[in-house]
Amino acid sequence: xxxxxxxxxxxxxxxxWALCLVAMSVAIYATQGGRQRPGGGxxxxxxxxxxxxxxxxxxxxxxxxxxxxxxxxxxxxxxTSAHVWLGLALVLIATLHCAGLFGWNVHTLAYGLMxxxxxxxIVGLYVYLSMPRQLAANSGGLSRAALFAExxxxxxxxxxxxxxCDPVVGNxxxxxxxxxxxxxxxxxxxxxxxxxxxxRTDPQQAQPSGAALVVGNTDxxxxxxYVARRVPQAAKRAEAANLQALIVLLSxxxxxxxxxxxxxxxxxxxxxxxxxxxxxxxxxxVALIVHILTTFMYW
Amino acid sequence: MKDCPPxxxxxxANGEVFIDDTCIGCGNCQVNCPYGVIRMTYEAPGKPGLWxxxxxxxxxxxxxxxxxxxxxxxxAKGKKATKCDACGSLGTGPACVQACPTGAAVRIGPDQFLDxxxxxxx
Numbered sequence: 510x511x512x513x514x515x516x517x518x519x520x521x522x523x524x525x526w527a528l529c530l531v532a533m534s535v536a537i538y539a540t541q542g543g544r545q546r547p548g549g550g551x552x553x554x555x556x557x558x559x560x561x562x563x564x565x566x567x568x569x570x571x572x573x574x575x576x577x578x579x580x581x582x583x584x585x586x587x588x589t590s591a592h593v594w595l596g597l598a599l600v601l602i603a604t605l606h607c608a609g610l611f612g613w614n615v616h617t618l619a620y621g622l623m624x625x626x627x628x629x630x631i632v633g634l635y636v637y638l639s640m641p642r643q644l645a646a647n648s649g650g651l652s653r654a655a656l657f658a659e660x661x662x663x664x665x666x667x668x669x670x671x672x673x674c675d676p677v678v679g680n681x682x683x684x685x686x687x688x689x690x691x692x693x694x695x696x697x698x699x700x701x702x703x704x705x706x707x708x709r710t711d712p713q714q715a716q717p718s719g720a721a722l723v724v725g726n727t728d729x730x731x732x733x734x735y736v737a738r739r740v741p742q743a744a745k746r747a748e749a750a751n752l753q754a755l756i757v758l759l760s761x762x763x764x765x766x767x768x769x770x771x772x773x774x775x776x777x778x779x780x781x782x783x784x785x786x787x788x789x790x791x792x793x794x795v796a797l798i799v800h801i802l803t804t805f806m807y808w
Numbered sequence: 809m810k811d812c813p814p815x816x817x818x819x820x821a822n823g824e825v826f827i828d829d830t831c832i833g834c835g836n837c838q839v840n841c842p843y844g845v846i847r848m849t850y851e852a853p854g855k856p857g858l859w860x861x862x863x864x865x866x867x868x869x870x871x872x873x874x875x876x877x878x879x880x881x882x883x884a885k886g887k888k889a890t891k892c893d894a895c896g897s898l899g900t901g902p903a904c905v906q907a908c909p910t911g912a913a914v915r916i917g918p919d920q921f922l923d924x925x926x927x928x929x930x
Contacts, residue, residue, distance in 0.1 A: 513911050576858055578903045589909040637910055 514638060518590035527598035538605040547608040557606035564599050565797060568592055569790055596630055599623065615803060619796035626789045633782040640775050647771045656769050663762045670755050677710045678739055680721065682755060684708035685732040691769060698777040701770045703727045709735060729763040811836040823918065826893035833888045848887040850878035
């Protein structure tokens with residue numbers, strides 16, 4: 510096996526490290542009792558708290574290590590593997606540190622932020638492990654620029670074919686090319702929402718003004734159906750052949766658009782989680798400093 | 809390689825083709841490269857330290873700066889041939905492999921490459 514995923518890096522070495530750390534923390538927690546109830550204030554609580562704080566600082570250092578390209582301090586893959594496993598262990602260590610005592614205060618805020626950072630990290634882990642494969646399968650080895658080049662080629666052919674057709678069909682096809690929508694805001698990228706439109710003129714339901722109707726053309730289905738419905742009405746064989754060629758071309762265009770839209774969606778998911786994970790990490794570090802300072806201030 | 813006047817482009821024992829500092833910037837290698845990987849470029853700008861980049865936004869930072877304009881001194885030196893040499897001078901192997909967090913970038917030998925191609929075909 511040439512590739513080794515980050516969870517199984519070096520026979521899941523860091524999973525064992527995390528497991529040992531968790532077992533040690535549980536053992537320390539279990540020694541609490543007697544007059545003082547378990548919590549952050551016992552010596553065991555301080556030990557677990559110190560361990561958790563050191564872990565948070567070390568986990569955040571991945572951001573520096575991964576940019577230190579010349580560093581020989583382990584590989585970034587090893588660091589990331591340890592980051593994932595020790596980050597997961599941190600949930601339990603922090604919970605044992607506070608012994609489940611929560612309230613509306615800065616201490617619980619730090620805990621909540623930590624949980625959010627870890628949850629966003631789990632999302633990131635999922636997308637990093639699953640989406641690159643989906644990206645490669647979707648694009649078929651082509652770059653996004655190559656997919657766009659293919660699309661522009663089909664657009665050009667579509668315009669040429671549309672010119673040879675009935676003006677009603679020609680306008681519909683031209684407008685569907687011009688009003689194809691890709692990308693957009695964050696939600697539209699993440700959910701691959703398609704707001705494409707096209708202009709339709711129905712001879713049976715002609716508008717009083719004679720103007721064409723602008724209608725939705727999600728996934729290019731409406732324009733393909735529109736052209737397909739015109740085939741039986743074609744007066745000449747050449748016209749029917751043109752319409753058939755147009756349907757084939759629009760279907761090829763639909764397939765390329767699907768691939769581009771999926772590519773944009775997968776790339777957006779691959780990036781989105783970091784916009785949550787990193788700023789929340791900085792917020793967590795600030796909350797952690799306040800938590801530590803207030804703890805010692807009110808000793 | 810045959811067309812390089814100062815014999816600056818050579819192959820290392822591991823198979824990587826690299827261009828050393830004796831390049832005179834004639835561009836023969838770029839014209840003759842069958843893979844289109846050799847480019848004639850001005851000397852790259854120096855990178856700032858991580859913290860000065862992170863905190864103060866100094867210098868070009870990580871990656872290549874877009875629309876980078878070379879300085880007069882760099883222009884006076886002229887363009888030289890550049891290509892990926894698998895970071896042969898670093899001693900730690902290719903930096904892209906070192907920096908890849910998911911292990912997607914790997915450096916493999918020619919025999920492993922044939923195995924991989926064989927696996928893909930199956």
